[in-house]
Amino acid sequence: MIDIYPNAQSLSAICPRCSSTSEGSGKVYFQGTHVLAEHRCNDCGFDYYASLPIGHAALYPVTFSQDGKYAQYNLEKGTWMALPLIKSLQEKPEREAEINLFQVQKGRELLLVNCLDSCFGHVFTKIWNVYLLKKKFPTNTLAVLLPARCSWLINDEMVEIWAVDLPLQEIDKGVKHLDSWVKEQFKRFDRVTLSVVPVHVDQEQLNFGKILQAKPFDLADFGRLPVQLTFIWRNDRFWLNSRLLDLLHKASIKFGGLSLLRGLFCYQQARLMGRLFQKIRKVLPDANFIVTGLGKQGRLGSGLQDRRVEQIDLSVEREWNEIYRQSHLVIGVHGSHMLIPTALSAGFIEILPRHKLPHITEDIGRHQPGRLAHFLGRFVDEFSSPHLVSRHVLAVVKGFGFIYTNFIKQSNGNLFKNIQGLKESDNPN
């Protein structure tokens, strides 16, 4: 945790002009996703900003001058985070954001968790810290700063909500007047500290049923419920299974033109999905096939329930969560859109682009225990055919009963006692 009010803790940083180390001046600035410390270099007298080690900035620190002429950051891995941050200080945000305070709490000492981010997956994983901190410090006053759209993910009435009403993609540009608004709130407290918001927390300690207000799939019901398979659609990341289309897709991202070719990629994805479900239907004629996700482009074959939308809101989130919690498997391409589906479904099949290999499992919400983790959670290559994916699906659906019964017998239920949806009474012994 970092002390921020009434006195900001001084942390050292490296001057982006002369690379010598200096301590912070004690002044901080709430940019949006990031909190910055103001520095003056002891050696060359240069004024610069340094990111506080919070969230992704703890992994990829950034120091930079206000005009952006001098900057230091991880060129190999930190560019995605550093460049929008530096730009946001050069081009001040124009759009006014409404910031609202909900569930005001009493208390003299506040612990603030900044979950602002332009990526939904990042917001969601940052919010996990709120629940872990509440468990660790049950009597502390907690506040969470987050995009208003994600307020529904806070289901604890004892947590203050500081909601910034901006579309997620705008948050990268910085939040106008956030700094003064946040500092005004600090005046209600004697002391404020900032959580360092680790982005890789142990999600096995989390109760996704509580966070998402939807009970995850109960594995004891796997064989009893009608088979439901759900594909999570995206119209900016695709299952293409074609070297040529993959090359075109990468080129359209690099050189522009994705909007022109989107229809083609959606057509191919819908075609592969249709073939996948046809193959499964031959073996499981009564299975339900549902497609959720953003973007309605791409005509789906008959027999598929199309629950895709162009705009997402709370009612859509809740409707989808009901679908995921009843899905034997969710299927989709790697990305943060898989976090909630995989937190609620029994299992998943993820189509993993090769450039995402270092990020495997980052977008998986719930991990089943022991051998079941691998049996129910499968990763396949981006060039996998519908035939191969269907074989994985059938292996899970048809083989689960045998694995589950044996696994429970051998574990004596011990592995399951902390897993939601599984009880000691499920143990056939």
Ligand SMILES: [Zn+2]
């Ligand atoms: Zn310097």
